[in-house]
Amino acid sequence: MMTRLFPHPLLTLTLTVTWLLLVNKITVGNLLLGFVLGVVIPKLTAPYWPDRPKLSRPLKSVSYFFLVLWDIVIANIAVARIVLFMPRDKIRSAWIAVPLELTSAEAITVLAGTITMTPGTVSAMLSADGRSILVHCLHTTDPEATRDEIKARYEARLKEIFE
Incomplete structure (x- = not known):
């Protein structure tokens, strides 16, 4: 009944x-209208989500949110230092292919969004088979370490949340 x-x-x-x-x-009126919209819109869109992902650990998503928020703040400071104080010829940008273990389209979307929201990195393309994502990094001295950090810091947590 509830579902x-x-x-x-x-x-x-x-x-x-x-x-x-x-x-x-x-x-009260705004709360009621917001609630009605919150009930009607999901009911109208439910047929378009037949294989909706199940969050195996919803509380982990809260900690993931705060982790990403923290990383955004820290990355903003790092990018500001790079842009303001690092000579252009010292900046080492790189394209990094990150192989994915995630299989859920929603989890991959969250990962791509996380990468893009974090200053200094942009997710540019998902491979046709969905097995890797291409990331541009503003500055890195070790692309492999950056790839490993993305996998350990974000992908591993998303695997716990979505799968």
């Missing part, structure tokens, strides 16, 4: 909160 009413409970909550943030005023 019929709330096919994506986390999406319902997210849409409700997003609505309240958009209108920038918490009233």
